[in-house]
Amino acid sequence: xxxxxRKIRRxxxxxxxxxxxxxxxxxxxxLTLSNMIFGQLLGDFTGLIKAVENSSVMGAIxxxxxxxxxxxxxxxxxxxxxxxxxxxxxFPGKRLVESIIDVPVVVPHTVAGIALLTVFGSRGLIGGPxxxxxxxxxxLPGIVVAMLFVSMxxxxxxxxxxxxxxxxKLENAARSLGAPLWKAFFFVTLPLSARxxxxxxxxxxxxxxxxxxxxxxxxxxxMIGPTLIYxxxxxxxxxxxxxxxVLLILVTLSIFLVIxxxxxxxxxxxxx
Amino acid sequence: xxxxxxxxxKWKNFALHELSLKIEAGEYFVILGPTGSGKTLLLELIAxxxxxxxxxxxxxxxxxxxxxxxxHNLAFVYQNYSLFPHMNVKQNIEFGMKMKKIKxxxxxxDAARDLKIAHLLDRNPLTLSGGEQQRVALARALVTDPKIxxxxxPLSALDPRxxxxxxxxxxxxxxxxxxxxLHITHDQTEARIMADRIAIVxxxxxxxxxxxxxxxxNPVDSQVASFVGFENVLKGRVLSADRGLLRIETGGxxxxxxxxxxxxxxxxxxxxxxxxxxSKTSTQSSIRNSLQGKVTEVWILGALVxxxxxxxxxxxxxxxxxxxxxxxxxxxxPVYVQxxxxxxxxxx
Numbered sequence: 001x002x003x004x005x006r007k008i009r010r011x012x013x014x015x016x017x018x019x020x021x022x023x024x025x026x027x028x029x030x031l032t033l034s035n036m037i038f039g040q041l042l043g044d045f046t047g048l049i050k051a052v053e054n055s056s057v058m059g060a061i062x063x064x065x066x067x068x069x070x071x072x073x074x075x076x077x078x079x080x081x082x083x084x085x086x087x088x089x090x091f092p093g094k095r096l097v098e099s100i101i102d103v104p105v106v107v108p109h110t111v112a113g114i115a116l117l118t119v120f121g122s123r124g125l126i127g128g129p130x131x132x133x134x135x136x137x138x139x140l141p142g143i144v145v146a147m148l149f150v151s152m153x154x155x156x157x158x159x160x161x162x163x164x165x166x167x168x169k170l171e172n173a174a175r176s177l178g179a180p181l182w183k184a185f186f187f188v189t190l191p192l193s194a195r196x197x198x199x200x201x202x203x204x205x206x207x208x209x210x211x212x213x214x215x216x217x218x219x220x221x222x223m224i225g226p227t228l229i230y231x232x233x234x235x236x237x238x239x240x241x242x243x244x245x246v247l248l249i250l251v252t253l254s255i256f257l258v259i260x261x262x263x264x265x266x267x268x269x270x271x272x
Numbered sequence: 273x274x275x276x277x278x279x280x281x282k283w284k285n286f287a288l289h290e291l292s293l294k295i296e297a298g299e300y301f302v303i304l305g306p307t308g309s310g311k312t313l314l315l316e317l318i319a320x321x322x323x324x325x326x327x328x329x330x331x332x333x334x335x336x337x338x339x340x341x342x343x344h345n346l347a348f349v350y351q352n353y354s355l356f357p358h359m360n361v362k363q364n365i366e367f368g369m370k371m372k373k374i375k376x377x378x379x380x381x382d383a384a385r386d387l388k389i390a391h392l393l394d395r396n397p398l399t400l401s402g403g404e405q406q407r408v409a410l411a412r413a414l415v416t417d418p419k420i421x422x423x424x425x426p427l428s429a430l431d432p433r434x435x436x437x438x439x440x441x442x443x444x445x446x447x448x449x450x451x452x453x454l455h456i457t458h459d460q461t462e463a464r465i466m467a468d469r470i471a472i473v474x475x476x477x478x479x480x481x482x483x484x485x486x487x488x489x490n491p492v493d494s495q496v497a498s499f500v501g502f503e504n505v506l507k508g509r510v511l512s513a514d515r516g517l518l519r520i521e522t523g524g525x526x527x528x529x530x531x532x533x534x535x536x537x538x539x540x541x542x543x544x545x546x547x548x549x550x551s552k553t554s555t556q557s558s559i560r561n562s563l564q565g566k567v568t569e570v571w572i573l574g575a576l577v578x579x580x581x582x583x584x585x586x587x588x589x590x591x592x593x594x595x596x597x598x599x600x601x602x603x604x605x606p607v608y609v610q611x612x613x614x615x616x617x618x619x620x
Contacts, residue, residue, distance in 0.1 A: 169354045172321050175341035176348035177368035178416065187367075191358045 040246040051243035064225035068208035071147035075155040075204045083159025105153050113217025142219035147208035154203040162196025273297045279327035286310045287476045302467035303456040310476040311456040320344045346420035347413035353405045355397035362393040368416040383411040403434040423455040502542035504587050510537045524584025528560040529616035540619050547615035548589035551608045560613040567605045583609045
């Protein structure tokens, strides 16, 4: 008869307590979302199908995804250079600049919406002069600007951490080999911080499509997903708004899963 | 040829002060200094990674002080080699060629063969040993045929055996290509073995320039002397001077030394521990100094033993472990400390 051995692993009390806390946190998120999703799938599946077939619902969800995508592109365009400067240089007032970039995360989003309206509204600092060319109030540009404002810190901070993780000596080596700074950036620094930028972009996009408070003030129409959910809830109650909420969650979760799978291989470039 | 004129730069905790230096074409020049003395900053200034606060850098007679690094036309190898981790070895070597628009794939293979890394071309650099990474970094730096090679502590990340091979490789490369090499290190042995000339940099200042013999036998001051291994430093006064033989009173002992000081001069006498012999008896010989004392401490350092002896002044001697065992040395044992007058380096 074969002797069997049992592995006895000692678990530190602190690790046991921390693991329990992790479980509580996991259940808090999982139960909240799964209760709604499974409640809809098992209790009212036809409601979900109707929501899929409803063009205004799918239009609002598509608009959320599209506006979020545009906001993320703009955030990349603005956040990556910002992150690079913050990662590579020290300058007077740097701490202040970093704090200001983080402000949109802590400001209540309705306040952000009102602030944006005063700048991008038809009589605003920027919206006024641009009124003949581009309209922000109750239009796609307004939605994008609101999404950009609340989600930008995620990209700027992630880009900064990404560029910080690339040893400046690698850029120096590239430059001594004949690369001008811009080539050293695009051929060395950028590929090595790509994973940080991707994570930042995904977080930015996620934050953008979940935004409601700021968007609803500057552009109630055309309705994005969260605005439509809110509108249906106020007009028709929970049963009318829940299928749209579930649909929005399922669509965004699927996209995030695909991005995670695609980006998994990028970790070989991660130098952390 | 590299010329540095009155170069000053303050950066973070480092500062260089009015540093001037001329490195001839084809020379293997080593900048030696303790950690934190500003050596890497100097190298980065020459490479153009920093702009000096004042002063000029000239390469082959052309001023490059304010030109970007890619216009300095030199190769730079960092201590950690700075290979691009997202490119394989071949792509690393090709990088400089692509940047300089050199289309000659044969060059990559030739460089890889010269440095014995042809079998590693498809590997990721992070999977290579330290010695292999260094050879890739050298291939990458040399494939574009630069005239000047800057090396930042190139051997310090290697184990002792690989260091020896790398030293031979660098010297062979230098001989073959006739490159001007500027190599910085804190390791005296490395500097002594490799350099045609050495510059000592301490606290951001150039303290001494000379051949290895100049630097190691005739240090200009007490700071350099103690850095290059003169561990025993005695402060004293010249009692008499007769045809180059000095008699120096150093606190608790009187020693003989060679030098051209005069009686009454306040001096420092420097003595290397390896130039001191220990004996149980005072033998008559040409050795001019034989001081009676007692062993105070004994440290075993592998095959060697460092012995501290109080002979009026405290002196460190470095002897073999066998000798220490044969003499049965331990704290309290009486010994004679012997050294030649010519082993004592005297400075005012």
